[in-house]
Amino acid sequence: MVNKRVPFVDLVAPHHELEHDLVSVFRSALQTAGFIGGPMVEQFESEFAQFCDTQYCIGVGNGTDALRFALLAAGIRTGDAVVTVPNTFIATTEAISQAGAVPEFVDVDEQTSNMDVTKLREYVETRCYRDGSNGRLVSRRTGRSVTAVVPVHLYGQMADMDPIVAIADANGLVVVEDACQAHGAEYFSAAENSWKKAGSIGKAAAFSFYPGKNLGACGEAGAVTTNDETVARIVRMIRDHGQVRKYYHSIEGYNGRLDAIQAGILTAKLAHLQDWNEKRRHAADRYQELLDVISDRVALPRSMSWSRDVFHLYVIRSEDRDQLQGHLSKSSIDTGIHYPIPLHLQEAYRHLGYRIGDFPVAERLATTILSLPMFPTLQPEHQLLVATHIREFLSRSSHYSVTAAAN
Numbered sequence: 001m002v003n004k005r006v007p008f009v010d011l012v013a014p015h016h017e018l019e020h021d022l023v024s025v026f027r028s029a030l031q032t033a034g035f036i037g038g039p040m041v042e043q044f045e046s047e048f049a050q051f052c053d054t055q056y057c058i059g060v061g062n063g064t065d066a067l068r069f070a071l072l073a074a075g076i077r078t079g080d081a082v083v084t085v086p087n088t089f090i091a092t093t094e095a096i097s098q099a100g101a102v103p104e105f106v107d108v109d110e111q112t113s114n115m116d117v118t119k120l121r122e123y124v125e126t127r128c129y130r131d132g133s134n135g136r137l138v139s140r141r142t143g144r145s146v147t148a149v150v151p152v153h154l155y156g157q158m159a160d161m162d163p164i165v166a167i168a169d170a171n172g173l174v175v176v177e178d179a180c181q182a183h184g185a186e187y188f189s190a191a192e193n194s195w196k197k198a199g200s201i202g203k204a205a206a207f208s209f210y211p212g213k214n215l216g217a218c219g220e221a222g223a224v225t226t227n228d229e230t231v232a233r234i235v236r237m238i239r240d241h242g243q244v245r246k247y248y249h250s251i252e253g254y255n256g257r258l259d260a261i262q263a264g265i266l267t268a269k270l271a272h273l274q275d276w277n278e279k280r281r282h283a284a285d286r287y288q289e290l291l292d293v294i295s296d297r298v299a300l301p302r303s304m305s306w307s308r309d310v311f312h313l314y315v316i317r318s319e320d321r322d323q324l325q326g327h328l329s330k331s332s333i334d335t336g337i338h339y340p341i342p343l344h345l346q347e348a349y350r351h352l353g354y355r356i357g358d359f360p361v362a363e364r365l366a367t368t369i370l371s372l373p374m375f376p377t378l379q380p381e382h383q384l385l386v387a388t389h390i391r392e393f394l395s396r397s398s399h400y401s402v403t404a405a406a407n
């Protein structure tokens with residue numbers, strides 16, 4: 001057995017392997033000094049749109065920009081309310097607020113950590129009313145028009161999109177997917193009797209290419225995908241100071257473009273994404289086999305029949321999470337918590353007036369979840385080490401009343 005640190009992610013190894021390709025991207029950018037826009041960006045946009053089965057892909061500066069621009073282009077206006085989940089990275093709600101709207105939350109499903117469709121239905125039926133004059137959905141909490149729903153495909157598992165889309169359609173809401181953790185994940189749509197790629201289901205979707213994501217740049221990058229020609233056109237304008245032609249500004253936009261060098265790097269890496277996702281799935285299967293014997297005491301990720309997961313993260317749940325994490329840390333195994341404080345209880349959102357108990361599932365998850373090392377080059381012997389130390393912890397701590405979060 002190897003006797004060394006098990007890192008949470010390894011971002012160095014894949015770059016060693018691809019060094020030649022990545023350096024030649026940089027070289028060709030130097031030769032033309034085409035650093036912003038141009039053919040390298042267009043090539044990536046076209047290849048990533050193809051990968052996602054969408055008509056359009058628009059490269060932008062990062063995932064937060066992607067979500068903000070997608071919301072703006074999908075028609076979200078200042079003063080609106082946008083529904084999402086409380087257990088996501090703050091970028092989801094930053095994008096909503098910075099598009100001028102106010103985030104509202106519905107709780108998640110404990111098994112999947114994704115939006116609980118029953119809670120979304122309940123939100124629409126009991127926490128909103130219809131404006132008599134225009135039939136629009138209005139939040140009772142804030143009196144604002146609810147105009148969009150942002151499901152997050154958390155950890156690389158698809159949110160249950162069929163019912164989300166159905167509820168959204170019935171209530172005049174736009175669906176914008178936060179696909180920042182789900183490059184290549186697929187959803188089986190019973191409504192359409194076909195598998196659909198993450199990013200191809202809503203009106204628009206946001207991807208992040210932050211280095212640690214399943215597809216990562218060597219710096220900051222992001223993209224919007226959509227099948228809607230108008231949304232694509234507006235995102236293209238918004239990312240480039242609201243101009244279609246240089247110095248002719250139809251609207252105020254942002255400086256939110258994708259670097260040519262990052263686009264070239266992403267094109268080189270995109271060719272490996274399917275293989276990397278496959279390796280993540282194998283690693284998840286290995287964890288499943290190794291941890292199955294203790295699955296009554298730690299809850300393992302549950303794959304839903306309608307989701308082909310890409311395991312951006314491999315997240316287990318334990319009632320003794322903090323002690324378990326401490327034990328693994330002492331055993332040189334790095335882990336993470338995604339995320340320790342649900343957004344409705346963050347200092348940054350104190351003004352929204354939420355309280356402990358408002359979203360009990362998300363709150364419970366925040367205290368029980370633990371992300372184990374997960375990356376394409378994770379070695380079986382590392383995983384054995386992780387599993388061995390988890391079992392060791394459980395046998396030592398058997399005097400605690402250890403009960404796995406209900407399975």
Ligand SMILES: *Cc1c(COP(=O)(O)O)cnc(C)c1O
Pocket residue numbers: 062063064065088089091092152178180181207208209210221222
């Ligand atoms: C990474 C991430 C983002 C934001 O992406 P950046 O590129 O870091 O701006 C948004 N939402 C989720 C769920 C993410 O994981």
